[in-house]
Amino acid sequence: MNFARLLFLALQIFIVSMSSMLSLSTPATAAESVITLDEATTLALQANPDIAVTLSGREVENGQVLQAGARPNPTLSGQIQDLRSQNRITSIIISQQLETAGKRDKRIAAADANIAIADADIRIAQAETSAKVYAAFYQVLAAQQAQTLATELLQIGTTSKETTAKRVLAGKVSPVEETKAKVVEAGLKVDLVNASQQLVAAKKRLISLWGKGLASAETTTFTAVGELDKLSTLPALTELAAELQNSPRIKKAGLMVIQKQAFSAIEKSKQTPDVTVSLGAQRNQELGGLTQAIIGLSIPIPLFDRNQGNLQSAKAREVQSQDEKAALENQLQAELAIAYARWQSQIEAITTYSQDILPGAQSAFDAARKGFDFGKFSFLEVLDAQRTLFQTKTQFIQTQASAHQAEAEIQSILGVTSTYKPLVGDVDKKESP
Template identity: 45%
Template sequence: MRITLSVLLLALPLAAWAQTPQTRLNAGTLRASEPTAPLTLNAALNLALGANPELSAAGRELEALDATITQAHVRPNPEFSALIEDTRRATRTTTLQLNQPIELGGKRGARIEAAERGRDAASLELDAKRAEIRAAVTAAFFDVLVAQERSRLAQASVELAQRATAAAARRVTAGKVSPVEETRARVAEAGARVELATATSELTTARRRLAATWANPSPRFERAEGDPEALPPLPALAHLNARLAASPSLLRAKIEVERRQALAKVERSRRVPDLTLSLGAKRDEERGLNQAIFGVSIPIPVFDRNQGNLLEALRRTDKAQDQLSADGIRLFNELAVAYERLSTARQETASLRQDVLPGAQSALDAATRGFELGKFSFLDVLDAQRTLFQARAQSLRALAEAHRSAAEIERILGDTRPAPAAVQP
C-alpha cells in the first residue's frame, strides 16, 4: 500500500473577499482635487497624470509583472512521501522519502529573463500611456482655450449686431432708409445669437472632454487660463526623426521582440528533462533493520520534446520582428503627417493674423462709420461683419489644429517632459 502525502498551504485573503463589489470599486476609484479657480495647463496635466484611470491601470500591470519576476526566481518545491508495506506490525516495512526536482537546461534563468522582459515592456507601456495622456490633456486644454475665445468673439459679434440693429432702427425712424434695412439687421443679429449658442455648446463640450482626462464627469474649474493666441513651436523635422528611435512606442516593440526571444529560450530549455533526487530511510520491522535510500529519476524525452511549443515561440518571435518593422514605418509616417499639419496650421494662422484679420477689421470699422453717417448701406456693414467673423473663426480653427498637431507629435515621440511654452509666430 502506497500513501503519498502532499502538504499544500493555501492562504485565502478572506477579509478582501468579504468586501462587497461596490466597496472594492470605491477603494480603487481615483479622485481628483479639481480647483474651482482658473485652470492652467500644468495644473491640468498634474490632475490627469495623478487621477487618470487608464494610467493607473498601466501602473497596476507593471506592479503585477514585478510579482511575476518574484515567482520566476522560485525553485521547485520538494516532495515528501511515505510508503507502508503490509498492515501487520510484525512484518511491516515503512519507507520515508524526500524527493527534490532539479531544473536542468537553464530553465530558471530563461524564466527570469522572460519575466524581466515582460516587466520592461509594461514599463514602456506605462511611459507610452503617460505620453498619450499628456497629449490628450494638452489638446483638450487648448480646445477649451480656443472655444473660450470663440465664445468671446461670438458675444462681441452679437453686441456688434445689436448696435447695427439700433443704428438701422434710428435711420428707419428718421426716414433715411427702408424698413428692409432694419429687417436685415435683425436677421443678422439672430444669426449672431445662433453662432453664440453654438460656440457656448462647443465650450461646454470642450470643458467636459478636458475634465474627463482626470475622470471627472462634471468640470468644476472656472475657465482655462492661458494665451489662446500663442502658437506651439515648430522644431526641425530631422530632430524629431532622430528622437523617434527613443519613443516608448518603438522601444516597446523592440522589447517585445526580446521578450519573445526570451520565451523561445524558455521553451527550448524545457526540452531538457528535469532531474529528481530522492533521499530517505526504510524500516524493516521483521528484520529490525534501518536502511538508507538514495535515488535518481529522469524522464526520457521520446515522444514529447516540447517541439510544438518551441515552434510556436519561434514563429511568434518572427511576428514580433515584423511588427517592429511595421510600427517603425507607421510611426515615421504619423510623425511626418503631424509635422506637416503643424507647419500648415502655423502658416495659415500667421497669414490670417498679418494680412486677413487687420484688413477685415479695418473694412468693418469703415463700413460701420459710413453706415452711421449714411454713406453706406447696411448690406455693406453686414458683409464686412460676416467677413471678419469668418476670418476670426478660420484663425481659431487653424490655431486649434496647430495645438492638436503639436500634441500628436508629443504623443508619437512619447515626450514626458514639461510642455514647451507656446510662442508667437
C-alpha cells in the same frame, strides 16, 4: 434730442463695442477658478484612468517576478506494503526536483523583461495623456475666444437693431431694414448658444482626462489661462524621425523582442530534463524491524517529447516580434510625416491669416464704417462687414487650435511630454488686427 445727435450717440456706442471686440482673451470671473496647461497636465498625470491601468499592470508583473524566482517544492511520500504487522514494510521518502539548464534564471530574465515592458506602457500612457491634455487645453482656449467673439458680435447686433428701429421711427429707412436687423440678431443669438455649447464640450473633454467624470455641470466652471497664439517651433522632419528610436513605443517593441528571446530560452532549457533526487527510510518488519536508508535518482528520458513544438513556436514568435518592431517603425514614420505636414500647413495658414486675410477683413470693415459715416452704406452693410471680420477671426482661432493639435499628435508619436520653445520670426506672437 434730434435724430442727428441720436445717430452720433449710436455710432459712439458702436465704435466702443468695436474696440472691445479686438481683444481675444477671456478673463476669468471672480467666481471661476483658473487653470494653466501645466496644472491641467499635472492633474491628468496624477489621476488619468489609463495611467492607473498601466500602474496596476506594473504591480501584476511584480508578482510574476516573485513567482519566477521560486524553486520547486519538495515532495513527501510514504507507503506501506502488506498490512499484516509481521510482514509490513513502511517507507517514507522526500524528493526534490533539481532544475537544470538554468531554468530558474531564464524565468527571472523573462519576468524582468515583462517588468520593463510594463514600465514602457506607463511611459506611453503618460506621453499620450500629456499630448491629449495639450490638445484639449488649447481647444478650450479656442472655444473661450470663440465664445467671447460671439458675445461681442451679439452685443453689436443688438445695438444695430435698436439703432435701425430708431431710424425707422424717424422715417429715414424702410421697416424692412428693421426686420433684417432682427433676423441678424436672432442668428447671432444662435451662434452664441452654439459657441457656449462647444466651450462646455471642450471643457468636458479636458475634464475626462483628469478622471473626474462628466456628471456634474459645475465641473466646467473654470477658465483656461494661456496664449493660443503662442505656438512652438519644431526641428526638421528628419531630426524628429531620428528621435523616434527614443520613443517609448519603439522601445517597448524592442523590449518585446527581448521578451520573446527570453521565452525561447525557457523553452530551449525545457529540452534538458530536470533531475529528481530522493532520500528516505524503510522499516522492514520481516527483518525484525530493520530500518534501511533509501536513496533515489530519477531523470525523464526525452525520447518522445523533446519540447520541440513549443521551442519552434517560441522561435517563430521571436521572429514575429522583430517584424512587428519593423512594422511599427514604418507606421510611426508615416504618422509623423503626416502630422508634421499638417502642422506645417497650419503654420502657413496662420501666417496667411496674419499677413493677408485678417488685415483685408479689417480694411473692408473700416471702409464700410467710413462709408456709413458719409451715408454711402446702410447700417446692415456695416454689420455684414463686421460679421465677416468676426468670422475670419473665428477661423483664425480654429487654425491656431489645429496647429496645436498637430503638435500634440507629434508629441504623442515621439512620446515626449514637454513642449518645444516658442516660435520666432514670421509665425511669432502677433497682435491681431
